Structures are given as structure tokens and as C-alpha cells.
Amino acid sequence: MAEAAGGHAMGHVVAVIGAGPAGLFAARALAAQGCRVLLLNRDVKPGGLAEYGIFLNKYKMKTGLRRQFQKILSDPRVTYLGNVMVANGGALTVGELRALGFDALVFAIGAQGTKYLGIEGERLPGVYHAKDLVYHYNRLPPFSEQSYPMGRRVAIVGVGNVMVDIANYCVHFCDCDAVIAVARRGPFEKAYDDREFEDIEDAFDRDLYRQEIARIRPRLEAAGQDPDELLRALGQRPESETQTRARLSFRFLASPKRVVAEGGRVTGLEVEETRLERKGDRVNAVGTGQLSVIPCDTVVFAVGDRVDPAAGLPYKDGLYLTVPGEDPAGAYQVWDPVAERPMEDVYVVGWARRASDGVVGRARLDAETGIKHVLSRLASKAPRPGPEAERVMAAVVDTLKARGVPAVPYTDVARIEAVERERAKELGVEEFKFARNREMLEVLRG
Numbered sequence: 195m196a197e198a199a200g201g202h203a204m205g206h207v208v209a210v211i212g213a214g215p216a217g218l219f220a221a222r223a224l225a226a227q228g229c230r231v232l233l234l235n236r237d238v239k240p241g242g243l244a245e246y247g248i249f250l251n252k253y254k255m256k257t258g259l260r261r262q263f264q265k266i267l268s269d270p271r272v273t274y275l276g277n278v279m280v281a282n283g284g285a286l287t288v289g290e291l292r293a294l295g296f297d298a299l300v301f302a303i304g305a306q307g308t309k310y311l312g313i314e315g316e317r318l319p320g321v322y323h324a325k326d327l328v329y330h331y332n333r334l335p336p337f338s339e340q341s342y343p344m345g346r347r348v349a350i351v352g353v354g355n356v357m358v359d360i361a362n363y364c365v366h367f368c369d370c371d372a373v374i375a376v377a378r379r380g381p382f383e384k385a386y387d388d389r390e391f392e393d394i395e396d397a398f399d400r401d402l403y404r405q406e407i408a409r410i411r412p413r414l415e416a417a418g419q420d421p422d423e424l425l426r427a428l429g430q431r432p433e434s435e436t437q438t439r440a441r442l443s444f445r446f447l448a449s450p451k452r453v454v455a456e457g458g459r460v461t462g463l464e465v466e467e468t469r470l471e472r473k474g475d476r477v478n479a480v481g482t483g484q485l486s487v488i489p490c491d492t493v494v495f496a497v498g499d500r501v502d503p504a505a506g507l508p509y510k511d512g513l514y515l516t517v518p519g520e521d522p523a524g525a526y527q528v529w530d531p532v533a534e535r536p537m538e539d540v541y542v543v544g545w546a547r548r549a550s551d552g553v554v555g556r557a558r559l560d561a562e563t564g565i566k567h568v569l570s571r572l573a574s575k576a577p578r579p580g581p582e583a584e585r586v587m588a589a590v591v592d593t594l595k596a597r598g599v600p601a602v603p604y605t606d607v608a609r610i611e612a613v614e615r616e617r618a619k620e621l622g623v624e625e626f627k628f629a630r631n632r633e634m635l636e637v638l639r640g
């Protein structure tokens with residue numbers, strides 16, 4: 195990074211789009227090298243899934259992350275504007291941002307698209323995609339304003355950490371009797387962490403688990419797996435002293451085929467039994483043709499997400515296109531498939547680069563790695579004197595103003611959060627969040 199004669203860093207001006215963990219840590223890494231950073235975020239408040247994904251009562255983790263984010267957002271080299279969607283039909287488009295004179299655009303917009311399995315009944319009422327439900331219970335507008343009624347018997351498709359969170363919500367915050375986690379493959383291929391599972395140990399029905407292992411025993415053994423290993427591990431795991439009314443069970447080796455409904459109401463999830471087949475290191479599920487129905491009145495798909503095609507970046511099969519080949523820097527740079535060359539100065543980091551990939555620490559590492567590549571490209575560009583950088587920033591603010599977009603700077607986020615803290619105190623609850631953007635904007639007017 196070039197240094198001015200007086201020793202002041204003379205950086206470049208960079209827009210980071212998305213203020214989840216990836217965008218925030220990207221902003222920090224850029225600012226630390228003297229860049230002037232504009233952080234544009236769809237949501238009024240920063241944090242992304244750290245604010246609106248991490249489970250409801252993980253207050254300590256959320257508070258710790260908020261504190262780190264607050265520090266980044268208080269850096270004078272970082273300007274935050276919430277309530278600004280960058281997308282086709284959004285407050286700004288990718289093309290407009292590119293024309294405004296930034297030295298680089300870093301997209302850290304997460305994975306906002308939905309991964310549909312393409313099965314019948316997937317869009318019926320009572321069938322949800324995990325991200326929407328997670329946004330709902332974590333009170334992210336507009337999901338917080340919509341209703342997501344949960345029935346008595348909930349089938350959750352997927353066996354990762356998000357399944358654990360959804361099950362946690364069902365058994366501790368809803369009026370459910372039964373939660374069934376449905377997996378195409380077997381117990382050895384489960385994707386959740388045992389530490390996370392501890393949060394729902396009190397709902398876990400050990401007898402049903404043993405029965406399920408007995409049911410699939412021949413198929414596990416046929417794949418060279420030892421079911422007794424599972425039973426031994428179960429015996430070694432401490433049992434919960436308390437029990438929830440809702441019981442959690444697993445249905446392994448079951449591939450969803452159709453959501454069954456009567457009169458528009460969900461009555462079950464039809465699945466095809468599978469067997470396991472080894473292919474190198476991978477264990478695949480292969481359909482056996484045998485169908486059965488898991489009775490349930492609610493289905494939640496917790497199968498990961500895709501990036502949002504409407505954001506306006508080149509997109510294919512759930513991902514934004516990056517430079518093909520093995521160049522590590524290319525893996526962060528967006529690829530223009532029409533011109534068949536890299537998109538000049540446009541990058542992706544975090545879940546926008548690899549949808550649904552890991553925890554906050556991983557998104558942070560991905561952002562920091564990406565920014566190293568961005569900085570090394572910027573080094574060959576002429577640095578921008580301060581006033582010029584400010585002119586670029588002001589052009590964005592003026593454009594948003596002219597369009598009547600009520601962009602929310604960080605000082606205003608802090609005001610909203612102060613009112614929310616007051617409200618929580620009045621109500622005697624740990625946390626209070628406004629459910630509507632309108633309410634947050636009213637606080638600012640008031």
C-alpha cells in the first residue's frame with residue numbers, strides 16, 4: 195500500500211457489499227491497510243447471520259461478535275449504510291456501483307437464495323426453508339412480519355447444525371410433539387457437531403434411535419459400517435436430566451420424494467428408502483424404489499442455501515461464477531462468462547463465494563484471505579487522495595438520497611439498538627428487536 199509523504203496511508207476506495215461476518219472482517223482488513231471502505235448492507239442492522247442466524251439464546255456468542263463488529267464499524271475509515279440492497283431492482287445495481295469509481299467491489303452478501311429439491315409440494319403452506327424460518331424467529335424484517343405456524347409433528351430434512359437449531363426451536367419454543375430429522379444417508383454421515391447437539395439432548399429419544407439403528411442395520415453392514423459403534427457411542431454420551439415433551443427421532447436412509455397434502459394441508463413426507471454405496475472417500479445414497487410416508491404436518495428443509503441470482507452477479511447452479519482454474523486469487527474474483535474474462539475489480543468472499551460453508555470463523559478467514567488477494571491487485575493501481583475517495587463515497591450517498599432510499603448510517607443503528615435495549619429492560623427480557631424496518635426508521639425520526 196502506498197504511503198503519502200507525511201506517513202498517512204493513501205489507500206484506495208473500496209465498496210464492500212454485505213455486512214455479515216465476511217463483509218465486516220473484509221472491511222476491517224481493508225481499513226487496516228489504509229483503504230477507505232463503504233459498507234452497504236441490505237438489512238438495517240449489521241451482522242448478517244451472526245445477528246439473524248445464530249440461535250436465539252446464544253446471547254454470549256452474539257454479544258461477543260457484536261462487540262467485535264462495533265469496533266470495526268466505529269473505525270473512521272469505514273462508512274456503514276444499512277437498508278441498501280444492491281441487486282437488480284434494488285437501491286443500486288452492480289453496474290451502477292461499478293460506474294461510481296470504486297477501486298474494487300467486494301461482495302459479501304451471503305447465500306440468500308433458496309435450494310429447492312424440486313419435489314412436489316415443496317411450496318405448500320406449512321413447508322418452510324430453514325433460512326426463512328431462522329430469519330423469522332431471529333426477527334429479521336420482513337421474515338419477522340410473516341407467520342410461520344409450526345404444527346405438532348415436524349419433519350426436518352437434513353442433519354447438519356441448522357437442523358439442530360430448527361429442532362431446538364421446535365422443542366423449546368413451539369408446541370410440538372414430535373420432530374423427525376430425515377437424512378438421505380446414514381448416521382455415520384451426519385453433518386452436525388456433537389457439541390451443538392447437546393442443546394437438544396433433552397429432546398432426543400434414545401429408544402427410537404436404537405429402533406432406527408436396528409431397522410437400518412443390514413444396510414449399514416452392507417456398506418461396511420458397524421452399527422454397534424453407534425450404540426456404544428450412545429451409551430457413552432451422558433443423558434439429559436430433563437426431558438422435553440416433544441421427542442426427537444431420526445429417519446435415516448430416506449430420500450424425500452414428495453410432500454403429501456390433503457386439502458392443501460401437509461399430512462406427510464413421502465420418502466424413498468436408500469442404501470449406501472461407497473465411491474472412493476464418499477458414501478452415496480442410492481434409491482431402492484421402496485416408498486413410504488412419514489406422517490407430519492410441517493416440513494422444514496435444512497439442506498443449505500444457494501446464492502441469490504437476483505443480486506446481478508454472473509450466476510450458475512447456486513453459485514456466483516469465479517475465475518476458472520487453480521489460481522488462488524481467481525477463486526475470489528468474479529468471472530464474466532459473456533466476455534470470457536475476469537470481471538475487473540469485482541470479488542466475492544464468505545458465503546457469497548461458498549454458500550452455507552461453515553461457521554463465523556470460517557467466513558472470517560475466507561474474507562481475510564480474499565482481501566489479501568484484493569490488496570495485492572490494488573497495489574498496482576494508483577492510490578487515491580483523500581478528497582477523491584470522499585467524492586466517490588458522497589456520490590453513493592447522493593444517489594441513494596435522490597432515489598429516496600432511507601439508508602441508515604451506523605450512528606443511527608446505534609440509536610435504534612439503544613432504544614431496543616431500553617425496551618428489553620422495560621419488558622424484563624434478555625433481548626428485544628423491532629420486527630419491522632418501519633419501526634426502526636420511526637425511532638430515527640422521533
Ligand SMILES: Cc1cc2nc3c(=O)[nH]c(=O)nc-3n(C[C@H](O)[C@H](O)[C@H](O)COP(=O)(O)OP(=O)(O)OC[C@H]3O[C@@H](n4cnc5c(N)ncnc54)[C@H](O)[C@@H]3O)c2cc1C
Binds near residue numbers: 241248249302545
Ligand atoms: C441457522 C444458522 C445458525 C448458525 N449458527 C452459527 C453459530 O452458532 N456459530 C457460528 O460460528 N456460526 C453459525 N452460523 C454460520 C454463520 O452465521 C456464517 O458462517 C456467517 O454468518 C456467514 O457470513 P457471511 O458474511 O458470508 O454471510 P451472512 O452472515 O449471510 O451475511 C450476509 C450479509 O449481506 C447482506 N446482504 C445480502 N444480500 C445483499 C444485497 N443484495 N445487497 C446488500 N447486502 C446484502 C445481508 O443483509 C447480510 O448482512 C449459522 C448459520 C445459520 C444459517
